[in-house]
Amino acid sequence: MRTILITGGAGFIGSHVVRLFVNKYRDYKIVNLDKLTYAGNLTNLRDIEHKPNYIFEKGDITDSNQIQKLFDKYKFDGVVHLAAESHVDRSISNPMEFIMTNIVGTVNLLNAARSIWKDDFNGKRFYHISTDEVYGSLGEEGKFLETTPYDPRSPYSASKASSDHLVRAYFHTFHLPVVISNCSNNYGPYQFPEKLVPLFIHNIRNNKPLPVYGKGENVRDWLYVEDHAKAIDLIFHNGREGETYNIGGNNEWQNIELIKKLIEIVDRKLGRSEGESLKLITYVKDRAGHDLRYAIDATKIKEELGWEPTVKFTEGFESTVDWYLENEEWLNNVTSGDYIKYYNEQYVKR
Ligand code: NAD
Ligand code: TYD
Numbered sequence: 001m002r003t004i005l006i007t008g009g010a011g012f013i014g015s016h017v018v019r020l021f022v023n024k025y026r027d028y029k030i031v032n033l034d035k036l037t038y039a040g041n042l043t044n045l046r047d048i049e050h051k052p053n054y055i056f057e058k059g060d061i062t063d064s065n066q067i068q069k070l071f072d073k074y075k076f077d078g079v080v081h082l083a084a085e086s087h088v089d090r091s092i093s094n095p096m097e098f099i100m101t102n103i104v105g106t107v108n109l110l111n112a113a114r115s116i117w118k119d120d121f122n123g124k125r126f127y128h129i130s131t132d133e134v135y136g137s138l139g140e141e142g143k144f145l146e147t148t149p150y151d152p153r154s155p156y157s158a159s160k161a162s163s164d165h166l167v168r169a170y171f172h173t174f175h176l177p178v179v180i181s182n183c184s185n186n187y188g189p190y191q192f193p194e195k196l197v198p199l200f201i202h203n204i205r206n207n208k209p210l211p212v213y214g215k216g217e218n219v220r221d222w223l224y225v226e227d228h229a230k231a232i233d234l235i236f237h238n239g240r241e242g243e244t245y246n247i248g249g250n251n252e253w254q255n256i257e258l259i260k261k262l263i264e265i266v267d268r269k270l271g272r273s274e275g276e277s278l279k280l281i282t283y284v285k286d287r288a289g290h291d292l293r294y295a296i297d298a299t300k301i302k303e304e305l306g307w308e309p310t311v312k313f314t315e316g317f318e319s320t321v322d323w324y325l326e327n328e329e330w331l332n333n334v335t336s337g338d339y340i341k342y343y344n345e346q347y348v349k350r
Contacts, residue, residue, distance in 0.1 A: 002123075003029045005076040007061060007109065008083030010040035012191040013129070016229040017080060022048045024233070029053055031074055034083065035060045041334050044190045061105030064112075071112040078125045080236055081109055084160070087194055088133075089346060091156035092288055102159035103166070110170045119175070126178045127236050128167040132221070132246065133157035134182060137291035144182070145297050146244045153289045164244075171242045179239040181231065183247040184296045188225030188316065189323040193331055194346075200259060201324040202331060204266040204277045214286030216256030219293040223249030224311035224320075234305045245305070248296025251313050256281075265321045 002025075009018040009032030022030050030053055034040045048054055059066050061083050083105060085091065085098045110126065117124050135144040136151030150165075152158040170176040187197045200210050231247045239245055253261075263277045301307045324331065 001027055001029060002077040003031065003074050004078045004080065005031050005033060005070075005074065006080045006082065007033045008040070008081075009056075010034040010036055010042055010044055011082065011086070012039070012044075012188075012195075013186055013225055013228060014082040015044035015190050016188070016225050017082065017232050018045060018054070019048050020226075020229045020233055021080075022051050022054045026053055029055065029074075031055045031057055031070075031076070033057045033059050033061070033070065037085075039086065039192045041190075043330060043333060061108055062100045064108045067108045067112045068115065071116045075116055076113070077123055078127070078236065079109060079113055080127045080129070080232065081106065082129045085156070087192075088154045088156045089194070089287065091154055091159070093345070095155035095159075098155050098159040102156075103162045106163040107166055110166065110176065114170070114174055114176060117176075121175065121177045124177050125236065125241075126167070126170075126176055127232070127239075128164065128178060128180045129232065130160050130164050130180055130182045131157065132182050132184045132248065132294050132296055133291065134161040134164055135294075138293040138295055140293070143248075143295040143297040144246060146182075146246050146300055153291055157291075168242075177241050179235055179241060179243055179245075181235050181239075181245045181247050181301075182296075183228055183231070184221035184223050184249055184294060186225045186228050187222055188320050189327070190330075191225070193335060196255070196258075197262070197320065198324055198331070200262050201266055201321055204263055204280060205270065205325065205328075207277070207280065209282040210259060210263075210277075210280045211282055211284045212256060212259060213284060213290060215283065216254065216259065216281075217292075218255050218290060219252050219295070220255070220258075221248045221295050222251050222253060222258070222313065223247065223309060224313075224316035227309045227311055230310070231301060231305075231307045234307050235301070238305055240304070245301045246296045246298050247301060247307075248298045249309050249313070250296075250298065251309070252293075252295055261317065262321070265318060266325070269321060269325060
């Protein structure tokens with residue numbers, strides 16, 4: 001029996017990782033630690049919450065005492081660390097939350113792992129989940145490699161870069177058995193509707209404006225979230241200690257093209273005439289420090305671990321739209337309260 005801590009398991013990617021681990025590894029005890037911020041929602045895990053190998057612990061990774069007690073209680077064999085503040089726009093309006101959770105929170109987990117593992121690292125692993133945004137912004141050519149120098153431009157990406165450096169420092173200084181991955185933009189069910197894909201599906205459905213930042217020419221590399229969860233499983237079990245793996249969809253889209261694709265799919269599914277919702281596109285003030293392009297070279301994980309995206313973008317996108325259209329109640333539930341305040345501050349003043 002291995003006891004594995006997954007942090008941020010009530011969030012978007014974390015909930016897919018918890019589901020995969022709980023269903024696939026019946027002989028593991030999976031402990032999901034989550035603060036349940038606006039982005040964390042236990043309804044994301046309703047289908048597995050009663051499984052015998054699953055435990056939920058509400059807690060805050062910035063609280064070092066609480067974290068130490070949790071590690072003393074469960075004596076984790078492994079950590080899959082996803083808990084983070086994850087939205088770039090929020091990091092611009094409130095950087096401090098990002099510094100606390102993403103940097104201080106990560107160091108609290110590293111310290112707690114060190115304290116229970118001492119120097120006996122046999123069978124132990126600390127896996128830190130990160131983002132391609134740490135590498136900065138690409139021009140029209142090139143892709144991010146694991147060796148690309150870090151050049152973060154937003155408080156979010158700078159806080160993730162900082163945590164990556166600290167994880168590596170604990171590997172070199174204390175020999176903590178770590179592994180890191182940096183992934184491109186994810187899409188799929190259970191993503192909080194402040195991010196582009198779920199926000200725009202929701203707004204198209206409700207005939208609300210689609211706020212396109214700047215000229216909509218920024219490029220992102222999109223990966224279906226379950227493919228990311230599969231990569232995380234592989235890296236956790238088979239990735240080499242101290243290594244970094246880039247994960248990407250090999251699927252670049254300019255924002256405006258992606259938005260037009262979304263409009264086409266949603267209009268079709270709602271029985272609207274073709275292009276009817278194009279009128280909702282509203283160009284708004286650009287995001288401050290908006291990175292132009294992200295693209296991942298995922299050769300290393302393909303060659304070393306045999307991972308490749310399995311979900312074709314057209315299928316993944318269609319099924320994602322279906323999921324959001326069919327789960328209006330989930331959306332209403334997660335967007336009540338604090339989110340309305342954020343939405344008004346973020347968009348109504350633009
Ligand atoms: P998310 O915002 O949907 O979920 C984050 C989760 O962390 C939430 O459940 C939240 O309650 C929890 N959390 C936040 N602060 C906490 C704290 N102080 N203590 C305990 N729990 C806390 O984020 P996501 O999109 O699922 O991203 C998960 C991880 O993957 C993050 O580390 C992010 O940087 C990384 N990542 C995300 C993407 C993406 O496209 N979403 C891409 C690459 C990497
Ligand atoms: P987002 O989903 O916030 O992910 P990230 O910033 O981590 O890439 O945004 C994806 C792209 O969409 C990014 O270039 C910003 C842009 N965007 C808009 O144009 N309008 C919006 O309302 C949002 C949320 C994002």
